[in-house]
Every structure is written in structure tokens, then in C-alpha cells.
Amino acid sequence: MSMVLASYLLCAIFLLVLLRILRRKFPVYSKPNLPPGSMGWPFLGETLQLYSHHPDSFFATRQARYGEIFKTHILGCPCVMLASPDAIRFVLVAHSSLFKPTYPPSKERLIGPSALFFHQGAYHSQIKKLVQESLSLDVIRHMVPQVDSIAVSALESWSSAGIVSTFHQMKEFTFDVAVSSIFGHLGACHKEKLKRNYFVLDRGYNCFPLNFPGSLYRKSVMAREALSNIIQDIVQQRKEETTMQKRDLLGYMLNFRGGEKGEPLTENQISDNIIGVLFAAQDTTASLLTWILKYLHDNSDVLESVRAEQAAIYRANEEGKQPLTWAQTRKMVVTNRVIMESMRMASIISFTFREAVADVEYKGFLIPKGWKVLPLFRSLHHNPDFFPEPRQFDPSRFQASPRPNTFVPFGKGAHSCPGNELAKLEMLILIHHLVTKFRWKVAGGNKEVEYRPFPIPHGGLPAKFWKVDRDSHAQADRT
Numbered sequence: 001m002s003m004v005l006a007s008y009l010l011c012a013i014f015l016l017v018l019l020r021i022l023r024r025k026f027p028v029y030s031k032p033n034l035p036p037g038s039m040g041w042p043f044l045g046e047t048l049q050l051y052s053h054h055p056d057s058f059f060a061t062r063q064a065r066y067g068e069i070f071k072t073h074i075l076g077c078p079c080v081m082l083a084s085p086d087a088i089r090f091v092l093v094a095h096s097s098l099f100k101p102t103y104p105p106s107k108e109r110l111i112g113p114s115a116l117f118f119h120q121g122a123y124h125s126q127i128k129k130l131v132q133e134s135l136s137l138d139v140i141r142h143m144v145p146q147v148d149s150i151a152v153s154a155l156e157s158w159s160s161a162g163i164v165s166t167f168h169q170m171k172e173f174t175f176d177v178a179v180s181s182i183f184g185h186l187g188a189c190h191k192e193k194l195k196r197n198y199f200v201l202d203r204g205y206n207c208f209p210l211n212f213p214g215s216l217y218r219k220s221v222m223a224r225e226a227l228s229n230i231i232q233d234i235v236q237q238r239k240e241e242t243t244m245q246k247r248d249l250l251g252y253m254l255n256f257r258g259g260e261k262g263e264p265l266t267e268n269q270i271s272d273n274i275i276g277v278l279f280a281a282q283d284t285t286a287s288l289l290t291w292i293l294k295y296l297h298d299n300s301d302v303l304e305s306v307r308a309e310q311a312a313i314y315r316a317n318e319e320g321k322q323p324l325t326w327a328q329t330r331k332m333v334v335t336n337r338v339i340m341e342s343m344r345m346a347s348i349i350s351f352t353f354r355e356a357v358a359d360v361e362y363k364g365f366l367i368p369k370g371w372k373v374l375p376l377f378r379s380l381h382h383n384p385d386f387f388p389e390p391r392q393f394d395p396s397r398f399q400a401s402p403r404p405n406t407f408v409p410f411g412k413g414a415h416s417c418p419g420n421e422l423a424k425l426e427m428l429i430l431i432h433h434l435v436t437k438f439r440w441k442v443a444g445g446n447k448e449v450e451y452r453p454f455p456i457p458h459g460g461l462p463a464k465f466w467k468v469d470r471d472s473h474a475q476a477d478r479t
């Protein structure tokens with residue numbers, strides 16, 4: 001009996017050794033392994049660990065334990081998280097067709113299923129081209145006067161309002177700029193209706209999607225329907241105008257003709273994409289601006305260097321009597337570095353979601369079909385190998401360009417942000433007026449971060465803004 005057992009054992013060992021040799025010599029015998037990591041508890045996965053800790057520590061501990069790629073299980077989905085420049089390039093650029101964008105159906109319903117970020121392939125490319133054209137440098141350079149007047153009137157209103165939530169005010173500002181870029185000049189009535197309904201939609205976007213009368217989600221769905229109707233109304237009005245060749249997003253969409261028959265976009269394609277662009281433009285830029293104000297407030301030496309740069313432009317414009325020009329916005333080197341460093345520090349889009357459309361192998365690891373794939377932008381931006389002393393706010397680090405694929409605040413590849421230049425322009429213009437004509441003080445020193453869903457300082461950064469009079473301005477410049 002013991003002889004039989006021993007021979008079985010020997011056979012098993014022989015087969016195992018043979019398999020190992022075959023796997024090494026002939027990769028065809030080798031099935032790649034899943035990445036290292038823990039799938040957590042049945043059903044729950046590691047969802048509780050992610051939401052009960054600071055997300056940074058969730059990612060950082062796993063990255064330290066498992067390396068640049070690891071698996072986990074969040075919100076009922078098996079996921080692979082990736083945190084290296086190579087991995088991010090692999091997913092978003094080199095093999096992007098193997099990873100499709102993925103969003104919860106409740107969110108897709110609120111934005112509208114034809115919005116570009118839910119698609120890939122030909123339809124996505126067509127819409128992306130339109131959006132990119134409407135946000136190209138050649139178009140946005142003509143937006144300086146509009147953005148300038150929106151920024152000035154926003155700051156004037158904050159300065160007469162006591163303590164305000166910076167984030168809330170920034171949302172109003174970025175909404176107005178986005179509307180201007182989408183529709184050009186819009187009548188006050190349409191603008192007011194758009195704003196009212198958009199803010200209801202926005203409130204329900206991140207709530208639990210319970211669709212019953214009176215629920216937040218239902219209110220959002222209804223606001224979404226109202227938004228579509230308002231957009232149809234604006235489209236109708238535009239079609240009746242004689243000058244159809246406007247260079248705003250709506251103009252580009254109405255002039256589009258696709259396919260062999262030269263088909264125009266449908267009503268739903270137009271409204272879903274307009275709501276999508278509004279959505280992509282507003283909260284992102286508003287939360288980043290909120291962080292910029294906090295960083296400048298907390299780093300007085302950086303604030304002084306920004307103020308010196310902007311004061312020189314202000315003086316060149318005869319104490320603001322001449323309008324700010326596009327050329328001047330392109331030469332705000334110090335302010336631009338502050339924006340870059342704020343994007344790195346705050347990393348408001350910490351990661352993005354994709355889903356593998358087939359089994360994919362990356363550096364010997366299997367990413368199974370149907371798994372969620374999360375490139376972790378924030379982990380790159382806070383990696384000391386790429387950004388020494390990553391918790392230090394130091395705009396001067398951007399005197400040198402970051403290493404390729406280590407700094408991706410606007411994403412990478414086919415779905416990268418088409419609004420990056422407009423976002424930078426509105427930030428530069430707002431900062432110009434803020435530091436040259438206003439002062440602000442943050443109320444309370446809470447260091448906590450809130451997620452709405454982008455990270456923002458606690459309470460939306462309550463702050464008091466006030467205008468400096470001409471004399472104290474001149475005095476401040478002399479000292």
C-alpha cells in the first residue's frame with residue numbers, strides 16, 4: 001500500500017516539475033496569474049476598508065504591500081488598480097480599445113446615454129472632435145472678455161456677502177463660464193432656468209439612486225427632463241436665427257453632418273452632450289479653484305510671488321483700466337506653476353474607471369474580462385520617486401517638466417480632457433482679479449477634507465472676501 005502511495009506521490013511531483021518547466025520554456029502553457037491583493041469579504045469585498053479610511057491610505061498601503069498593480073473588490077465589483085506611468089499608459093493609451101469607460105446606470109441616466117464619455121469608437125471620436133473644436137485655443141482666446149467679466153462680477157458679489165462657501169461660489173462662477181462656452185451669449189431667462197435645474201440634478205447625482213416620489217434621485221431625474229426641454233428650446237431659437245455659424249459648442253453641434261448621408265445629430269445627442277460637458281466642466285474646475293485659494297492662503301510666500309506677477313500686469317493695464325489680454329494670460333508663468341502644483345496636490349480626479357472588454361495580460365498578470373480597471377492618478381502625483389516630498393506645496397517643482405506619464409491631471413489618451421485649456425484660462429483670470437483687487441481670509445482652520453465627490457476643503461472653505469481700495473493697493477505695492 002505504501003509503495004502505491006509513494007509512486008502516486010512521485011508521479012504528482014514529476015508532473016508538477018514538468019508543468020513548471022513547460023511554463024517557463026513555452027509561455028503558451030503558462031496562464032497568467034491574477035495580480036496580488038485581497039478580494040476582502042464575500043460580497044462586501046474591501047468596500048468598508050476603502051470608505052472607512054482616507055482613500056490615500058487605502059491605495060498607499062496596498063501599493064506598498066503589492067506594488068504597481070493589485071486586485072481588490074469594491075462595491076460588488078472585482079477591480080484591478082494600477083499605479084505606475086507604464087500601467088496608466090497601457091490602459092489609457094496603448095491598449096485603450098481593450099478597456100471601455102464604465103459608469104453606474106443611475107449616473108448614465110442623469111447625464112444622458114449619448115454623452116461622449118460613455119462611448120468609445122466612431123461615435124465617441126465624432127463628438128470628441130466637435131467638443132475639442134469648440135474648446136480649441138483658437139476659440140477660447142476670444143473668450144477672454146467674457147470670462148473676465150464673469151470673474152469680476154463674481155468677486156464683486158462675494159466681497160459684499162460676508163462669509164461665503166468658496167466652493168459654492170466657485171461652482172456658480174464655473175457654471176457661468178461653461179454656459180458661455182457652450183451657448184455663447186444666452187438670455188437671462190434661459191440661463192436662470194438652466195442653472196436652477198442643473199443644480200437640482202447636481203445635488204442628486206451622488207445620492208443613492210432610489211427613484212420614488214420625493215426622493216433626491218427622482219428630483220434629479222425630473223430636473224434632467226426639464227434641462228432637456230430648455231436645451232431644445234434654445235436649439236429651436238438658434239435655428240431661427242440667421243447667423244448659424246457660431247463658434248460655441250451648440251454651433252458646432254448644429255452644423256455637424258455625419259455618415260454617408262450627412263445626418264445631423266439627434267435632439268438627444270445634442271442635449272446629452274451639452275449636459276455632459278456642463279457636468280464635466282463645473283465641479284472639477286470649482287473644486288480645484290477652491291484648493292488654489294486654500295493653498296495660496298496657507299502659503300503666504302507663494303501668494304506674494306503670484307501677487308507680484310499679477311500686479312505687474314495690472315499696472316501695465318493702467319491699474320486695470322485696459323482689459324486683460326489673451327497674450328497676458330499666456331505669460332503668467334508663476335501663476336501657472338501654482339495651478340499645476342495645486343492640480344498635483346489636490347488631484348481632484350483621484351482615479352478613473354474602465355472595464356476590461358477581454359482578458360488582458362499586463363506584465364504577466366491577468367486582468368480578466370469584465371473586471372473594473374482603475375488607473376490611480378493620485379498615487380502617481382503623490383509618489384516621492386516622481387515628486388519628492390509630495391505633501392509639500394511647492395510650485396517651483398514645475399520649473400522642470402515632470403517625467404512622461406507621471407503628471408496626468410487631465411487624464412490621458414482618447415478620453416483625456418478637452419476642456420483643459422478653458423479650465424486653465426478661467427483659473428488664471430479669476431486669480432488675476434482676486435490677488436490684484438481683493439483679499440480673503442479663510443474662516444476656521446479645519447484640515448479635514450470632504451468628498452463631494454471630488455475632494456474639497458472642509459465646509460467648502462468658508463471665507464470672507466473684501467475689496468482693497470486703490471490707496472492701500474498702491475501702498476501694498478510700495479512695501
Ligand code: HEM
Binds near residue numbers: 348
Ligand atoms: C480643473 C478642471 C478639470 C479637470 C481636473 C478635468 C479632468 C478631466 C479628466 C481626468 C478627464 C478624463 C476622465 C477619464 O479618462 O475617464 C476629463 C474628461 C473630460 N473633461 Fe475635464 N477636467 C476639467 C475641466 C473641464 C472643463 C472646463 C471641461 C469643458 C469645458 C471639461 C470637459 C471634459 C469632457 C467633455 C471630458 C470627457 C472626454 C471624453 O470622454 O472623451 N473638463 N476631464
